[in-house]
Amino acid sequence: MSRYTGPSCRLCRREGQKLFLKGERCYSTKCAMEKRSYAPGQHGNDRRVKLSNYGLQLREKQKAKRFYGVQETQFRNYFEKAERAKGQTGENLLVALETRLDNAVFRMGFASSRKEARQLVLHGHFTVNGRKQNIPSMAVKAGDVIKVKEKSVSSPKFKEIRDMSISTPNWISVDTDKLEGRVLAMPKREDIDTPIQERLIVELYSK
Secondary structure, three states: OOOOOOOHHHHHHHHOOOOOOOHHHHHOOOOHHHHOOOOOOOOOOOOOOOOOHHHHHHHHHHHHHHHHOOOHHHHHHHHHHHHHOOOOHHHHHHHHHHOEHHHHHHHOOOOOOHHHHHHHHHOOOEEEOOEEEOOOOOEOOOOOEEEEOHHHOOOHHHHHHOOOOOOOOOOEEEEOOOOEEEEOOOOOHHHOOOOOOHHHHHHHHOO
16 A cells, blocks of 8 residues: 655645644644645645635545545545444544554654654554554554553663653553553543544545
């Protein structure tokens, strides 16, 4: 499956807001959105451009894909599963994206961005319930324990975490001394602070 390999900051500028794809840089004055908050390209700074309803829906879908680092086919599969599940489709979609292993690692503070979390998972630095896992899209569930693998604990990356104060959402807890986190419950819509209007995505796919 092909992945986007271009400049991450270009994606933030395209969506008109920070997607926090580059970790600490996104919080500094070096962030591209601080310098050029308009879309990339020749007409990116043209204030006269007004999006249609379809354009708004499309941009919201693209933004969600880029926040969570998933590709088109994968995102469509998430939507179809969310549509078949009980409850509201939009909320089901966000919960499915939020409970990916790479996102859980990011939410636990073991990575500075979802992109970094994905790389760390791919490199096999984590175990889930005692078993090594290297699939970023793996769905975690309530009761799962995610821990930094024993051989990775000595890495400078994870040594820093022990001295950090990590703020986590309500659905997970973290023990920085043990370098492990626990999924306390499946997240609810109010627990997900990602700025996405899932209603627009549902409208787009319902056409």
